[in-house]
Each structure stands twice: as structure tokens, then as C-alpha cells.
Amino acid sequence: MKILVTGGTGKVGSEVIKELVKRSVSVRALVRKQEASTTLPEGVEVFLGDLLDPVAVRKALDGVDKLYLLNAVVPDELTQGLIAFDLAKKLRLKQIVYHSVFKVEEFKDVPHFASKLAIENALREFDLPFTIIRPNYFFQNDVSLKDVLMNAGMYPMPLGTPGVSAVDTRDIAEAAAIALTSDGHLDKAYNLNGPEILSGKKVASIWSRLLGKEIRYPGEDLDSFEEQMRQSAPSWSAFDIRVMFQGYLERGFVAEDGDIETLTKLLGHPPRRYEDFAKDTVEEWQQPADRRLHQPAA
């Protein structure tokens, strides 16, 4: 069986590829840059192309049985997603596993959720076997907070008091690989949530303990959060993420009844804990640069 994976150089897709290789599946990765071939596991077939280019996507799908579709948060996410979906449908693939997001139908005001909802709707409407995975906020987003945690002594993500049931990208990848390689997952959608509710203050207290110094949680000033984000991200992206956090605060983003049990059963083990992820991350940060297993994302 051959599976085409998109987003294979990113946080989740790279883990999905590892999980599929572990299961001896033949993997083709659609990547935009040739250099990606140096970081992908041995044996993975690299196909150069862009998800916005239907000609390239058509060729990438040629001869594959299944598709793992992850789209980045980009202004044309919906077009990219539907190009891959429409071509997978035309080629009558055996399954598409689509990487969506938790509570997608309750966040129609958030551009990158609205794109995913439209793609989910297409999956449900047409005759292509699918599985949808709907992950919560990723633990691994916080790897990019090294400087602000270590130097400014602050945990800046506005998770609020309701908090989120954040999840480890390794559990998301494992769930995707299981859905792609075992029976019983067609026409299903899985909410992928971590085992505990993480409020802003709770996450700050975890980092305080692990870093051995006070880490402050500044609260939820979304105007200044968006302004800060604009310094490192395009303004449309800062706006999109701000509206998402606003939704978390107003509508909540915590696991629904039965979600943790379903994920535990799917994985065959309980989902990973944030504190364990954070502990490993601190150890990684404290390694001399030349001994780090991987460089945390900037």
C-alpha cells in the first residue's frame, strides 16, 4: 500500500511519516523544496510540488492508494484542500484521512476553521471513503516560546481560565497512521484531545516548576496579543489566530465526554501529558546546541 502525505516537513506530517514508516507502509511525501529529502526518513519517496498546483497534485496522487491530507494555515487553504480532495475523488482513492480541527463547526467565524469545515462538508457529501481527525491545540506550538519563557519569564498564549485540552502531535500522528493502516475507521471523525484541561495559569505554573523560576501568565489582552503576533507573522494570520483565541475564551475548547476514552482505545495507550512534553523540551533546550536531537522551531 502506498500513501501520499502532505505537510510532511511540518510538526504533524513529519510524525505521521515516521509512524507510517514504522508500520512498513510505502510513503510518498509531497514537498515544496528538494532539501526536504535530507530530513525525511530513508525510503520515503519525495515528490516535488505545491498543493495549489492541480497538475502537480494529480501527478503526486498517481499510483497511490490513500491520502493523508494536511493543509497549512494559509489564505488559500480551502482551495488547496479542495484541489487535493477533488483529485483524490476523481482517482477513486481507497481513503483520505483529513487533518481538520476540534470543534470545527462551532468556530465558523475563524478563517482557518471555516476552510476546514467546508472541506469536511465535501468529504461527507461525495462518495470517497474518509476519516477525519480533529485535533485540539498542539503541545508542540509551545516549543516556539523558548525565548519568551526563558528570557521574559512569561507564558503568553491566552488560554484563559476555561483552558484547552491540548494534545501532543505524536498522538495525532499515531492516530492518523492507525486510521490509515487498520480497519474500522471509514466515515468516522475522531476528536483528538489531551488528558487534562490546561488553563493559562496552569501552563505557566508547569513551566515555573520546570524552569525553576517564576513564569508569569499575563492574562487575555487580545489586542496586544495580536499586535505582538504581527511582529513575527503576517497580519491576516495574526488576526485569524486572535479570533480563534477569542472563540476559545467565549465557547471553550475542552474535550467532550468520551473523547479521552475513545483516543485511548484508538492509540492503545493514554494520550501524552503536557508536563512530560514540557520536561523533555526543557531538557532539549538545556543541551549544548551540537547535541540537540532537533532544533526547536524558531
Ligand SMILES: NC(=O)c1ccc[n+]([C@@H]2O[C@H](COP(=O)([O-])OP(=O)(O)OC[C@H]3O[C@@H](n4cnc5c(N)ncnc54)[C@H](OP(=O)(O)O)[C@@H]3O)[C@@H](O)[C@H]2O)c1
Ligand atoms: N497548531 C495547532 O495547535 C493546531 C491545532 C489543530 C489543528 N491545527 C491544524 O494543523 C495544520 C498545521 O499543522 P502543522 O503545525 O503540522 O503544520 P506546519 O508545521 O505549519 O507545516 C505546514 C506544512 O505544510 C506545507 N505546506 C505549506 N504550504 C504548502 C503548499 N502550498 N503546498 C504544499 N505544502 C505546503 C509545509 O511545507 P514547507 O516545508 O514547504 O513550508 C509544511 O510541511 C493546520 O491545518 C492547522 O489549522 C493546528
